[in-house]
Amino acid sequence: MDLMRVSYRLAVGPGESQARAERLALEQSVEVPRRVVRDRQVEERALGRVEAVTQLSETSALARIAFPLAATACDPAQLLNLLFGNGSLQPDVECVDAEFPEALQQALGGPRFGIAGLRERLGVADRALTCTAAKPMGLAPDALAELVHSFALAGLDVVKDDHGLADHDFCPFEARVTACLQAVTRAADASGRRCLYVPNLIGTPERIWRQLDFAQERGARAVMVSPMLIGLPTFWELCGQRASVPVFAHPSFAGVRRLGAELLHGTLLRLYGADAVIFVGWAGRFGTSREVCADLSARLRGDWGALRPALPVPGGGIEVENAADQVAFYGRDCMLLCGGDLQLDAESPGRRARAFVAAVAEASLATSA
Amino acid sequence: MDLMRVSYRLAVGPGESQARAERLALEQSVEVPRRVVRDRQVEERALGRVEAVTQLSETSALARIAFPLAATACDPAQLLNLLFGNGSLQPDVECVDAEFPEALQQALGGPRFGIAGLRERLGVADRALTCTAAKPMGLAPDALAELVHSFALAGLDVVKDDHGLADHDFCPFEARVTACLQAVTRAADASGRRCLYVPNLIGTPERIWRQLDFAQERGARAVMVSPMLIGLPTFWELCGQRASVPVFAHPSFAGVRRLGAELLHGTLLRLYGADAVIFVGWAGRFGTSREVCADLSARLRGDWGALRPALPVPGGGIEVENAADQVAFYGRDCMLLCGGDLQLDAESPGRRARAFVAAVAEASLATSA
Structure with missing residues (x-):
């Protein structure tokens, strides 16, 4: 049976760590007391099992819990439930690592372009790459495009939108993307080198798909989103089923616990x-x-x-x-x-x-x- | 000018709190050093301003920062950027509260049914309501439906799916929802009282919309999702533009900072x-x-x-x-x-x-x- 193994750091002493890990394994899978799991099939399909508990210090332990792959449904949202759905709400638990079985890797698929695809687009085989942001928010499309033009001429590989550039009244998405794409083309005509301008997509799924289509039709060769802000499952649909260009991930909102x-x-x-x-x-x-x-x-x-x-x-x-x-x-x-x-x-x-x-x-x- | 006021708790002493608040106001809005904001329009449209800093203790201060409403674009995703996009990544900051101007309330819209709409559906005017979950994950549709039937007969107002019930091979969404809806109908025929069964929607936006349509067509009168897991903007599109039934929010994955x-x-x-x-x-x-x-x-x-x-x-x-x-x-x-x-x-x-x-x-x- 394929298993997904997840490691959690528990803020507990030696006397309690095994029992705490057992409670977490239930919380993250069947979410009922162990004695309520009376069905053999529930055990096989869904129940998390504690494989190892290592005491790290007087106040901290590392627990490894294995979940049946079947419980994830190989779905990008359900996977997060298993990893850290309810556990994320318990202050004594940190989800620190996980091993994903092959079937899950295939189901999610990972990057469609990756480093090689990006380097190919950039025409840079083997040096560190450079990137800056078109900002601040508040500038009109022309002013942002002027900035993009300067950076492109200076030889930057990538100019991405600031993650705060949305579809603002004072700087609508379509006008901004059009102007910035024209700016890199102008710079390329002058320098012979094409900078990659990366528009930020932001909004509801419907808005993001519309922005993506527009950007791709106008010739954008990569896009950016903030996955934790739009949601990881929406992010996955973008990467795996919607975008035909590389996707940058911005960390905005990733520390939202506080x-x-x-x-x-x-x-x-x-x-x-x-x-x-x-x-x-x-x-x-x-x-x-x-x-x-x-x-x-x-x-x-x-x-x-x-x-x-x-x-x-x-x-x-x-x-x-x-x-x-x-x-x-x-x-x-x-x-x-x-x-x-x-x-x-x-x-x-x-x-x-x-x-x-x-x-x-x-x-x-x-x-x- | 309409403003969105946000309160942050800063882990800083009296000597540093004003400066720390000023840096946060920049981080959350223009994300450039203050001297890079040279354009008057950027100040008006986008710049966050510190309105008040109150020292709470030797190590903690409360800062109120006002952002121009225009900067939010009244977009459900961009709003989160302003509230706690990059700030969420800084360990000395907590976003503790916010005041949303009227225009933003209208743009987002809030609950479409709310308490009154739910009470009407439940036929319960004025007592506390009861709810349980159909679980554990791992049960087949028939076993879950049997459980739903028992709970409905017992007089529970609501039986919701466990948030971990996805579109599993061992319990496909459509079979589960069909069986559970039939179970509450069977119970209602016997008892004269209709329990509200609330299916859990989970997955990418595309999958969620498909599940929603199916559930509504089969007669589901409410649905549930985990907003932090699917992403708040996707959640907003669900509530505001897709669902024609009340929506329950589950807290799974909401503590993801750890x-x-x-x-x-x-x-x-x-x-x-x-x-x-x-x-x-x-x-x-x-x-x-x-x-x-x-x-x-x-x-x-x-x-x-x-x-x-x-x-x-x-x-x-x-x-x-x-x-x-x-x-x-x-x-x-x-x-x-x-x-x-x-x-x-x-x-x-x-x-x-x-x-x-x-x-x-x-x-x-x-x-x-």
């Missing part, structure tokens, strides 16, 4: 359109504080111009036994997400589910709003 | 298809270590099955003066990304650019590989 939980889950997701927002509450295994949960819920539900309230959906540790406390905390305008806990009773999945339903209904009566 | 830099920039981006990967090198303002840069570059370029090598593109602090050191460090198979530094000479953007080009060419000759 985006506040209240801002991301409370404000941004409502702004972007989430009708219901699942987040990891204070009751469970993710260590979110009560203050953050209260603030986040207030942001989702509070008055905010013409924006509809979005439903807070705390999860990650809701149990039948604490459901009433949750209702008392969040009030009635919430949805409690109770997962594996409902399946603890092997004989009857309905029994704990009915108890949960009853507890929430009863607690709602006792709660003012 | 994904190792080597793994993300060195391995994952190559696997996903990046031909060239821009990352923040050791020379500059992001504090990446030399060890990480060396490892990351080795991962991008080393042998890896049939995957083409991808080009390392260090940036974030490359200067004309340190370019030779960079070539000595990375070797010839790299591209140096030198940004605002090339524009320090107001008289001639070409002068420093030519010096940069020459330094890289010369250093390449002196470098073995």
Whole structure:
């Protein structure tokens, strides 16, 4: 059976590391307590297994967990779930490395041009390459093109757009790309050497595909995006199925963990359109504080111009036994997400589910709003 | 002029906080040194301005920075750039909050259904709502549907797919959704109460749109995605332009900052298809270590099955003066990304650019590989 092996650094001491790794293997795959995995096929298809735990220090251990390849569905998004979906939300875990089996390499495919393809486009066989950015944002297309022209004449191999150049009113994408492509052509006519101008694509998938088509039709020979900002699965579709030119990746937004939980889950997701927002509450295994949960819920539900309230959906540790406390905390305008806990009773999945339903209904009566 | 105000927590002492905030305002907007912003229109359209800095403790300050609304282009992806694009990569910065002007609220639009729309679908006016997950991953469609049926009969309001349910060989999306929708209908026929089954959509945009269409055609009355995993701009297009049912957001992958830099920039981006990967090198303002840069570059370029090598593109602090050191460090198979530094000479953007080009060419000759 093909396996994907992933290494995690755990902030735990020697006495706890094995058990912590076992919990993580469940979290990243079946996301239920081990005893809820009763089906042999679930074990084979989906269950993560701890292969090794090495204590690195008194407070740190390295765990290697193997996941069945089948669980990834060889899908660019599902792969991320297995790697670091829920684990990313637990402050004592870092995903540090992974080994991808051959089948996954083939399914994702990697670079379509790579170093050799880029060097061929640049006509530079064997020296370090040079690149600068067309910026600052705020310049009009002509001013940016003038800058690109100067850099091209100076002999730079690549001039890429700043990652902040979007489809601005003051500098529309089409006008900018047209002007900058003309600028490198003008420079090439004068110098005999063609600089590679790399437009930045940014927006929703629909906008990015439109920008890509335009840029390619106008003769762009490479493009750039920020994968963590547009999303890695969108990035993959761009590279693997849409672009016919090399793709540069910019790191913008890649350090987003330090985006506040209240801002991301409370404000941004409502702004972007989430009708219901699942987040990891204070009751469970993710260590979110009560203050953050209260603030986040207030942001989702509070008055905010013409924006509809979005439903807070705390999860990650809701149990039948604490459901009433949750209702008392969040009030009635919430949805409690109770997962594996409902399946603890092997004989009857309905029994704990009915108890949960009853507890929430009863607690709602006792709660003012 | 409409402004977007963003609050950042800075890990700095009283003596440095103002200057640190000023640097961040540049980083998040024009991304060049202040003296390179010579154009009045750039100031008006794009430049971030520090409005207030409050020292919170000896080691922490809160800075409020205002960005012109125009700089966001009212685009869901560009907005993230302004909020926390490059700043997310600097370990002393946290993006803690933001105020979005009315125009941005209208452009993004927020929830299309919200709490009221969900309550209407659920037929529950005024109590806390209940939800569980159909899981574990690994079960076949019939087994999941059986579970959904039990939960629906038990009176749960919502049964959502586990976020790890993808389009697996052992549990294809279409078979799963069909079986689970039939299960809630069967339960409703028996109980008179309709449980809301929420399928998880996952994959590239193309796959997600296909899954959405299928689910809606079969009668799904809500869907779920993991926005940080598929990317917030893709999420926005889903909510605002594709879905005609409420959308649930799952937090998977939202804590991705602790994904190792080597793994993300060195391995994952190559696997996903990046031909060239821009990352923040050791020379500059992001504090990446030399060890990480060396490892990351080795991962991008080393042998890896049939995957083409991808080009390392260090940036974030490359200067004309340190370019030779960079070539000595990375070797010839790299591209140096030198940004605002090339524009320090107001008289001639070409002068420093030519010096940069020459330094890289010369250093390449002196470098073995």
